[in-house]
Amino acid sequence: MTQPATSNTNNRPETSISILNCLLILIFRLLLLGVGSGLALIFGIVVANAYPNPNPEKPLILKLLEHLDNKQESRFFNFSSIREPTEANLLKQLTPVQRVQVKAQLSELDKRLKRLSEDVTMLETQLGTSGGNESLEKRIQGITLLLKEPSTLSSDAPLVGNSNGNRLAASAADKLKVTLPSDILFQKSKSTLRPEAGLILDKIVTDLQAYPGSTIRIAIHTDNPREAKENRNLSFERAKAVQQYLSSALDDSYRWLIIGYGETRPLVANDTEVNQQRNRRVEIAVD
Template sequence: MRSIQTSLFSLCLCLFSSFNPSAFADTNKTALFKEASQALNAANAAQANILAPKGYALGSEHYQKAEVLYAKQKQKERITKELTRATDALKLAAKNAELARLTFAATLKARNDAKGVDSQRLAGDLWQDGEESLLYAATKLEDGNLKRAKSKATDAEKQYRAAELSAIQSSYLDEARKLIKQARKEKVDRHAPKTLLNAETLLADAEKELAENRYDVDYPRSLAKQARYEAKHSLYLAEMVKQLDRGKLTTEEFLLDIEKPLINIATALDMVASFDQGFDVVATSLVQNIESLRADAYELGERKKELSQLESDISTLEKRMGIQSQRIAEQEAQKESLRQVSELFKRNEAVVMTEGRNILIRAVGLTFNPGSSHINSNNFALLQKLKQAAALYPGYSLLIEGHTDAFGGDSANLNLSFARAESVKEYLRTNIDSSTQIDAIGYGETRPIANNETKEGRARNRRIDLVLRPPL
């Protein structure tokens, strides 16, 4: 009898262990929740919370129950049951949301337009009315009541348009009105009458368009933005004219100030802005240069596409030949090294780029006193970073290139550039593995990267380049 009791006790203990909740603690949540999580993400992407609210709420409720059960380490069967219900409900909600997107297309466009002008903040009550109407329409669509759904969606569209209109009036029109009122108060019409009149005309046109066609606000919104700009413009111009009238700014100073922005643009484009023939010649030259750069960028983009296709073809061939994985590993290692080198330097210290298989580090922050090749102490930190960069490429040789601007004699510049490259070489030599090959060369003014006719261009041309070359 005692042996039978012992056996029954052992059996009960075994059964209890098999259903022990703590035994579920190690179950992989990611794998268990995978399908339900994917369904939830798809429903969120479809905006099912707005377009299929009942189904989305049901699915979310089951998903949350599964989360709670998992946190409490309940039986897997109970969790799986809730996840299955969640998945089914969320998938149906996503499907219904896509149907609602087609059915409520006009309403959703109105909603997006209203959202684009910050109606939630500027016309909160009207926006909320639209949200409630859309939610009701979506619910009726889920119930199969298409007629009621469309009717309520039409109400929502009107409410969103009203919210958009109110927001436009609150932001664009009201601000334009305030600016024009300020301009009148400051008697801008005495100094910039044409610009102020333009602002007033644009504002009147915007108000007229909104009144006559209140549900097509794209054009009046554009007019209102222009009116706001022209009002600000008139205030600025009036102030400049006042300064001229008061003698605080001479006509010459005024014209020279106007030249400065064009000079800055020209400098960025590595051009020289010459105003001896007026502004139009400079502006035309700038436009032509920009258009040329745009064309070059487009051409480069096309070449990149071709290169990408060629690389894809090569990848396919190499894969067939069984050498793909090794090549990918090498490329990834090279990319990682290049990333690490780039992160060593601030923008005002060095620029890192590739030239074929070589790594070029343009040390823009490495400066010398005029006519000197002596390394100043303020360069030590940057030189230390150059040493760290070289250490990331073991086995590579180093070539230190010295460059100058075009000012000074050719021979003197050549000697100076070499002397500076040698100074950098000697500094690095004392701080780098003795087995590393380091060479120095001076190019003088023969390899400019910028326009030597501008101060900024000459500064860019005076540089030290460090070239890391892979072993042959």
Template structure:
């Protein structure tokens, strides 16, 4: 659909901006170090019957093992805010997933903290007519077998959906 294509185009443009910032070394967060093994920001957007679902790699929004949103992640979240404004009085579901690791309980706590951080960011930009469903799945719902670093990155994700 045209709406889905527009969202994909905007997310790709943001991804290019973030990669350009990393390449130029102009990281907005003080004391942060650039990582050359950072995955490219990829996303998946599904839109049907005026519903919206965006899936983002956690690595784009958060530092490793942190629930603090990266300063440059605001560019991505602000684009999502713009789309969410088209769905007033909706329930917005924020689900965060981690990769399989030895410490399942810590992963659940981290994923819930990350989901709350995304909720707080989005809620601060939107008015109070939205309802929020915040879920930290931890490692309980992997997309793929967690047998390679690439698959681990695929499993670390943030899903934002209008229900």
């Protein structure tokens, strides 16, 4: 009965030794495989450097990785890569010849703009106005409004009188009519003529000499920053100042009609500085 027990005990050490031998063999083979692969890689690099392929191709592993990357990018498309064309991109599309042409055109436009600005400034100086910080377009518009002929006189109740102070009715038929901005003849809120106003009025005297014995109508208009009565009085005093200057240069055959309209005959609404300047005007006409 004791003989079988002794046999089982002797078989256990043999089994443990065989498992250990298998593990050692496996480790040795793995080490041998790693060393062999490393030596093969080094040998391949040396051969590739010594004898390069005239038509090289990417390794299969790299092709496989790129293929996988392309699939990944197509799955998650980056919409931020789509950009609207910018000025820089548009400039890049121009050829060198086109760039030179565009620069030449810009230079010519800049010169024209400077010449136009100088011409507008000259006109403003002649008219006694100033555009200030307004754009060039608004300054031209203001000059155009100042030079535009006023509308026909209507029948409200302005201050009307002749050189002796008698009230008269104004005629509607004009043989000669001149309209000037008040700012070139008078200082602001003043009824005395500017020193340089004589240069302008002397030219009008020359025109009036062609109408001896005629009735000369002088009408003054203001804007509305003051009281209506004050504006009428100011316009009437200004009309008298113009009449006195012209009559001193003409003979006694002329008759005079002076009118102070004040603010009652605006050409446009007095809501901007340009419009107020347009409404401040002097009208000299031969009736």
